[in-house]
Amino acid sequence: MHVAKPGLRALGIAESYSGREQSTLAGIVMRKDLRIDGAAFARVTVGGMDATDAVIGIVTDLARRDINLIMISGSVIAWYNIIDPAAVQDATGLPVIVTTYEESEGLAEDIRRHFPDDAGRLAAYQRLGDRTPIPLHTGYTLFIRPYGISHGDAAKVCNDFTHEGRVPEPLRVARLIARGLVRSSLCEVSP
Structure with a gap:
């Protein structure tokens, strides 16, 4: 993968947790020029362990060969439903960058x-390993866990996709769309 490629496409995946039995994931395909050209959705069980399969399902549902990498907003979603980024990378063949936005003592x-x-849940969390802080051109710090991509390339991709603030655009838009879906009547439609 050439991170400097102008046509680079990232699949940003973020959730909207509504406190129900399920949480909604949105996956947004975004080009490096910040144009959106794809979307897919999934649901995960609050407190379950199905988030990894849901992320892989989003990639499968999109059935796109032009996605270059996956960005995920957090590895622990929907009340401790843990995403295994290494399994996502293995299943999809795509590099994965997991982002978080604040320092923390961890969730163990x-x-x-x-x-x-x-x-098993605790072991899955511990396998995630440490996060690496990266400075963004916006003046903020982003914390990442890259899989299948070097820290340097992951930092470049995150900077290229961050327009302002600390959230890369594919993740910001995915989170907005997931929230909108949860708030709408569409959320009640069966998957």
Whole structure:
């Protein structure tokens, strides 16, 4: 993958958690020139462990060969439903960049407290490893976990896709669309 390629396409995936039994994921295909040219949706179980399959399902549903990489807003969504970015990369063959926006002490203790008998969930969280802070040209810091792409290339891609603030545009738009879907009557339509 050539990160400097002007036609680079990223699939940004973000959720809108509504406190229900399911949470909504939106996947938005965005070109490097910030034009949107695709969308897909999925649902995940709040407190479940189906987020990885849902992300892979979004890629499968799009059936596109021109997507160059996947950006995911957070690895832990929908009340500790953990996305396995390495599994997403293996299943899709695409590099994955997971982003978060603030420093934190981590979630291991929260997972132990809420899921005391779920060693698999804790292990899945621990496999995520550490996040790396990257400075953005906007003056903000973004925290990333890259899979199948170097830290340097991931940092360049994140900077190229960040217009303002700290959220790369594919993720910002995906989050807005997921929120809109949750708020609309379309959210009640069966998947």
